[in-house]
Amino acid sequence: xxxxxxxxxxxxxxxxxxxxxxxxxxxxxxxxxxxxxxxxxxxxxxxxxxxxxxxxxxxxxxxxxxxxxxxxxxxxxxxxxxxxxxxxxxxxxxxxxxxxxxxxxxxxxxxxxxxxxxxxxxxxxxxxxxxxxxxxxxxxxxxxxxxxxxxxxxxxxxxxxxxxxxxxxxxxxxxxxxxxxxxxxxxxxxxxxxxxxxxxxxxxxxxxxxxxxxxxxxxxxxxxxxxxxxxxxxxxxxxxxxxxxxxxxxxxxxxxxxxxxxxxxxx
Amino acid sequence: xxxxxxxxxxxxxxxxxxxxxxxxxxxxxxxxxxxxxxxxxxxxxxxxxxxxxxxxxxxxxxxxxxxxxxxxxxxxxxxxxxxxxxxxxxxxxxxxxxxxxxxxxxxxxxxxxxxxxxxxxxxxxxxxxxxxxxxxxxxxxxxxxxxxxxxxxxxxxxxxxxxxxxxxxxxxxxxxxxxxxxxxxxxxxxxxxxxxxxxxxxxxxxxxxxxxxxxxxxxxxxxxxxxxxxxxxxxxxxxxxxxxxxxxxxxxxxxxxxxxxxxxxxxxxxxxxxxxxxxxxxxxxxxxxxxxxxxxxxxxxxxxxxxxxxxxxxxxxxxxxxxxxxxxxxxxxxxxxxxxxxxxxxxxxxxxxxxxxxxxxxxxxxxxxxxxxxxxxxxxxxxxxxxxxxxxxxxxxxxxxxxxxxxxxxxxxxxxxxxxxxxxxxxxxxxxxx
Ligand SMILES: Cc1ncc(COP(=O)(O)O)c(C=O)c1O
Numbered sequence: 125x126x127x128x129x130x131x132x133x134x135x136x137x138x139x140x141x142x143x144x145x146x147x148x149x150x151x152x153x154x155x156x157x158x159x160x161x162x163x164x165x166x167x168x169x170x171x172x173x174x175x176x177x178x179x180x181x182x183x184x185x186x187x188x189x190x191x192x193x194x195x196x197x198x199x200x201x202x203x204x205x206x207x208x209x210x211x212x213x214x215x216x217x218x219x220x221x222x223x224x225x226x227x228x229x230x231x232x233x234x235x236x237x238x239x240x241x242x243x244x245x246x247x248x249x250x251x252x253x254x255x256x257x258x259x260x261x262x263x264x265x266x267x268x269x270x271x272x273x274x275x276x277x278x279x280x281x282x283x284x285x286x287x288x289x290x291x292x293x294x295x296x297x298x299x300x301x302x303x304x305x306x307x308x309x310x311x312x313x314x315x316x317x318x319x320x321x322x323x324x325x326x327x328x329x330x331x332x333x334x335x336x337x338x339x340x341x342x343x344x345x346x347x348x349x350x351x352x353x354x355x356x357x358x359x360x361x362x363x364x365x366x367x368x369x370x371x372x373x374x375x376x377x378x379x380x381x382x383x384x385x386x387x388x389x390x391x
Numbered sequence: 392x393x394x395x396x397x398x399x400x401x402x403x404x405x406x407x408x409x410x411x412x413x414x415x416x417x418x419x420x421x422x423x424x425x426x427x428x429x430x431x432x433x434x435x436x437x438x439x440x441x442x443x444x445x446x447x448x449x450x451x452x453x454x455x456x457x458x459x460x461x462x463x464x465x466x467x468x469x470x471x472x473x474x475x476x477x478x479x480x481x482x483x484x485x486x487x488x489x490x491x492x493x494x495x496x497x498x499x500x501x502x503x504x505x506x507x508x509x510x511x512x513x514x515x516x517x518x519x520x521x522x523x524x525x526x527x528x529x530x531x532x533x534x535x536x537x538x539x540x541x542x543x544x545x546x547x548x549x550x551x552x553x554x555x556x557x558x559x560x561x562x563x564x565x566x567x568x569x570x571x572x573x574x575x576x577x578x579x580x581x582x583x584x585x586x587x588x589x590x591x592x593x594x595x596x597x598x599x600x601x602x603x604x605x606x607x608x609x610x611x612x613x614x615x616x617x618x619x620x621x622x623x624x625x626x627x628x629x630x631x632x633x634x635x636x637x638x639x640x641x642x643x644x645x646x647x648x649x650x651x652x653x654x655x656x657x658x659x660x661x662x663x664x665x666x667x668x669x670x671x672x673x674x675x676x677x678x679x680x681x682x683x684x685x686x687x688x689x690x691x692x693x694x695x696x697x698x699x700x701x702x703x704x705x706x707x708x709x710x711x712x713x714x715x716x717x718x719x720x721x722x723x724x725x726x727x728x729x730x731x732x733x734x735x736x737x738x739x740x741x742x743x744x745x746x747x748x749x750x751x752x753x754x755x756x757x758x759x760x761x762x763x764x765x766x767x768x769x770x771x772x773x774x775x776x777x778x779x780x781x782x783x784x785x786x787x788x789x790x791x792x793x794x795x796x797x798x799x800x801x802x803x804x805x806x807x808x809x810x811x812x813x814x815x816x817x818x819x820x821x822x823x824x825x
Contacts, residue, residue: 140641161649168647169444187646273398281397283409286446288454289462289658290473290651291408294395298472298619298650376446 127209129202134209135187136160137179139171148239148387149176149212153203155221155245156311157271157303159186162220165287165376166383175387178210182223184307192310196318199226204234216387218242220372221343222315225250228351231332232324240390241332242383245340245369247347248321248354252312260309265301267308272296277339277368292373325354333360333386335379337367360386395470395619401584402685409463410678423675424456442640443647443659453663457671461678465604465614468583468684469596472619473654475662476612476674480579480599481507482667483613487575487595489665490657491629492543494520499537499544501528501558503551503791505599506778508577529720531562538570543628548577549586549729553738553774553798554791555714557721557728564592571626579603579765580734584688591728594621595653600677602765603735606687610676612669615657619650632656687767690803692732697806698799698813702739707747707817709740709795735801736764741820744794748773751797751820757804757812769802769809 125142127134137160143149150170152163160167160179171177182199184192193199203226207215217238219227224246231238259267272293273281280292300308332355336348345363352359362382367375396404410421429448431437439445448454462474477483488498500512502525512523526533528551538545545567547558560576567574573594578586582603588596598604600612623632623645632652635641639659644652662668680687699713714725714733725733741747751773752760758771762778772778775794779787784794801809 137646140635140643159649161647164647165444165446168442169439172439172442172444269394279411281399282407282411283460283463283467284411285459285463288446288448288456288459289466289475289654291395291463291466291471293397294466294470294472294619295651297395301620302649380445 127206129206129209132183132190133188134183134206135181136206136210137163137167137177139167139177139179141171141177143176143178143210143212145211147174147176149178149215150383150387151203151207151215151217152177152179153199153217153219153223153226154180154182154185155223156315157185157300157308159299159302161186161299162372163218166218166372166380169380169384176212178206178212178215180206184304184310192307193314194310195314196222196225196229197320199314200229200233203227203230204237207237213237214239216240216242216390218244218383219246220244221246221369222250222311225315225318225321228321228328229324231330232327235327235329238330240330240386241328242335242386243332243351244335244371244379245337245343246334246351247343248325248351249347250315250318250321250343252316257309257312257316260312263305263309268297268300271300274341275369276374277337277366279339279366280368280370280374286375286377292370296370296373321351322354325351326356328355328357331358331360331390333382334362335371335382336361336363337369337371337374338363338365339367340369342369395472396467401468404464404467405684406682408467409460421457421460421675421678424671426671427451443642451671452666452668453658455671455674457678458669458674461669461674461681462614464678464681465583465598466616468681469616470583470587470589470618471596471616472650474614474616475654475657476614476669477662478613478667478669479611480577480597480601480613481511483597483599483615484508484511484575484577486615486657486661486665486667487597488516488521488544490631490653490661491573492521495541496521496544497539497542498523498546499534499542500525501547501551502526503528503554503556504548505552505577505579528556528558531559531566534563535566535569538566538572542570542572544575545572546575548580549588550580550714550734550736553796554712555719555721555733555737557714557724557733559724560588560591560593560728564594567594568592571628573621580736581729582684582688584685585692585731585734586729589618589620594618601763603688603691604681604684605677606680606684606765606767607676608763608766608768610673612673612677617651617654621653623652636660687803691735691801694803694806694809695732695735695737695801698801698809699737701810701813705817707742707821709742711737711739713737736798738796738798740793741795741797741817743820745775747820748795748797749776751816752776754816754819755812756815757808758799764800766800767803769804770800772798774798
């Protein structure tokens with residue numbers, strides 16, 4: 125569906141269902157250069173199981189107009205404006221990678237808007253290697269190669285996709301290629317520049333569930349631990365063995381199971 | 392454009408892509424999941440699988456774990472987002488066409504196509520309201536001029552039949568894209584080892600895996616691969632991909648699957664409804680062949696070059712048609728597009744016409760006389776006395792076939808043994824002619 129957020133045309137995928145008042149709403153926030161389609165299975169599941177789904181295309185991504193927001197804080201503020209525009213009070217927020225930082229910042233600064241927080245492929249700090257920053261600054265396609273080479277686990281590089289006949293590496297590359305020039309760099313820069321991760325994590329009030337890939341090179345388990353240790357609200361975590369950073373692509377079924385269980389725990 | 396193959400090289404992907412040791416048993420080889428169907432964990436999991444809320448297998452007409460390994464492997468080797476294994480090469484091209492158009496649709500195709508594909512486009516698809524205009528593959532502008540408002544696909548083979556005309560994929564892709572159309576390539580003769588059409592701008596590729604991909608002449612199959620790069624939304628000509636599909640819970644494929652939209656539609660509609668799926672045992676045979684694709688293709692080409700050189704010098708041979716020969720019209724294009732070689736299927740013309748051709752094929756010992764290509768064993772056919780034997784000299788000439796034309800598919804034998812076989816048969820063909 126389309127909404128206007130901060131004056132800009134915004135697309136959210138709702139799993140072919142209209143948002144209904146009184147239902148739990150799942151807000152999915154994608155990672156750098158991606159869009160709502162990264163969450164296709166999980167969003168369809170909740171939408172077809174009596175819950176509201178808002179899988180966003182951040183400004184300048186996918187089908188949403190506007191320029192990409194330059195900072196994690198701006199993304200968090202935008203999520204609040206989005207919920208306002210959709211008349212949704214409170215949501216279960218799921219963030220991947222850059223989207224996980226936006227979700228942390230949002231949950232800390234808009235506490236009453238977040239019922240539970242699921243963080244996927246997350247960690248703090250989220251430094252971006254200089255060659256990757258350089259390549260994305262120049263819109264050099266090698267940047268996309270680096271993201272996917274580092275982003276999925278050695279196992280996933282050999283394939284064995286849960287989705288029949290789809291080649292994970294190729295899917296990721298093509299999805300990132302669809303991003304407009306400059307988007308990937310703006311996103312990388314936002315991750316790199318975000319400084320408030322640990323401070324904000326301490327301000328979160330809702331339960332937080334971490335889904336961790338033990339072969340995640342972009343947000344290694346140590347960086348995830350730094351973020352998780354800073355959370356004073358109830359924390360749970362699941363480690364997916366053999367999974368890298370691109371959990372929605374690499375392990376869509378386990379990720380869905382984690383979210384179903386987390387949602388059930390919070391009622 | 393970025394590489395979609397990942398950190399591993401072609402040779403490594405040929406062995407590994409798509410497969411991890413079997414999670415259930417630890418089996419190193421790809422198990423043959425010879426089962427029609429897959430047990431549900433519970434009703435909710437079943438409903439979720441059916442509705443595209445979970446990934447997995449339901450019924451082997453639509454997907455199967457052994458087939459999925461083959462699909463991922465070919466996608467990795469071609470540099471695409473995924474693939475669909477089909478019952479044959481013909482089933483693969485039909486699936487591509489049927490996914491992109493229905494009655495009223497139109498195709499612009501090279502006129503140098505495999506005969507079976509030519510039949511499909513000329514005689515069979517028109518019965519279902521799909522017309523084709525054939526054009527000279529050497530003339531990209533001819534493709535442009537043949538495009539109509541109802542055109543939905545541009546189509547050709549990397550190496551045309553029978554003259555091995557090379558399609559300038561880059562130029563024809565440009566024409567297609569200028570018109571919001573995808574370019575489909577039959578890459579059967581080259582395999583991704585010799586040419587990756589996506590690297591040159593093609594959007595869809597298919598193979599008769601029956602041939603070099605499998606490589607051993609034991610299994611009929613096809614594979615349809617998607618680059619994931621064509622922008623169906625921007626084109627605006629493909630409502631099948633960009634508008635809700637009532638046949639699958641109003642799924643909107645580009646909205647929901649982005650770069651994989653075409654493959655999802657093809658699987659959830661064409662494979663489901665037309666049902667031309669591959670058997671898992673066939674997928675296993677093809678995977679076994681793919682493991683040695685780079686080794687085999689190199690040897691196929693090395694042997695072919697030896698034979699081409701031998702034949703070109705032979706007094707009983709009028710002409711050898713291989714694009715690496717200086718007198719082939721696509722010599723320059725071959726050097727640019729196919730530096731590793733132009734495959735292992737080629738034709739030459741024997742002196743003495745139909746009769747000499749017949750005697751030649753019947754005198755060979757090592758080459759098997761049959762209607763196939765791309766086997767590990769060397770093959771031969773003389774169209775004028777077999778597949779085309781009812782055609783007049785004039786009709787043959789119109790099809791680009793001369794009376795003395797012999798087609799070879801060069802195998803992996805010792806090239807000296809092959810040359811000795813050719814030498815003897817050439818002698819026999821000429822002796823009795825006098
Ligand atoms: C170039 C080419 N394309 C397609 C096909 C059709 O493939 P299949 O026989 O697997 O249906 C063939 C078969 O001879 C072929 O040679």
